Amino acid sequence: MKKTKGNGSAVLVLTLFVVCCCAGTVKSRTNLSVQETEGYYQEKEKGLVKEVKEFLNGQGFVHSGVMLTRVIDADGSREYILTVHHGKIDRLDEEGRQLLMNELEEIVFEDGNCTFRHEFLINQ
Numbered sequence: 543m544k545k546t547k548g549n550g551s552a553v554l555v556l557t558l559f560v561v562c563c564c565a566g567t568v569k570s571r572t573n574l575s576v577q578e579t580e581g582y583y584q585e586k587e588k589g590l591v592k593e594v595k596e597f598l599n600g601q602g603f604v605h606s607g608v609m610l611t612r613v614i615d616a617d618g619s620r621e622y623i624l625t626v627h628h629g630k631i632d633r634l635d636e637e638g639r640q641l642l643m644n645e646l647e648e649i650v651f652e653d654g655n656c657t658f659r660h661e662f663l664i665n666q
Contacts, residue, residue, distance in 0.1 A: 583620070586651045587612070594624065594649050601642070603628040607663070620656045627663040 591610050598606040607627035614620050626646065631639065643660060650658045 583612075586653070587622075590622075590624070590649065590651055594626070594646065597645070597649060598626065598628065601645075603630055606631075618655060620653075622650075622656060622658045624658065624660045625663050626660070627665070631662055632664050632666055 587610055591608050594608050595606060598604075598608070605628075607625075609625045609627075611623045611625070612620055613623075624646070631642065634642065639662060643662070646660045647658075650656075
């Protein structure tokens with residue numbers, strides 16, 4: 543059996559070429575995946591705000607201020623803070639606010655990568 547030095551170099555060059563091509567493909571898929579993921583969450587967020595506003599309207603808190611803030615960690619997990627403001631909520635006693643909060647805390651979208659916190663913005 544004859545050993546040739548040229549074949550080893552050719553294999554190395556081909557291997558590097560394939561690795562570079564695959565890395566480029568993975569990178570472009572990752573960018574697309576980020577865009578798709580962001581679109582997915584934006585739709586979920588819009589739906590959540592809409593659902594909260596509809597709930598509050600049904601409870602007599604028409605034209606409530608609803609703000610959804612998100613924090614995205616380096617690992618991709620998300621923390622959402624849903625803040626609600628309405629003059630009638632300001633005037634509720636503590637028990638009334640807690641009952642309303644209990645119902646609001648049930649309005650989230652299911653995603654194992656997300657946590658939710660609800661709060662009232664009280665101006666008194």
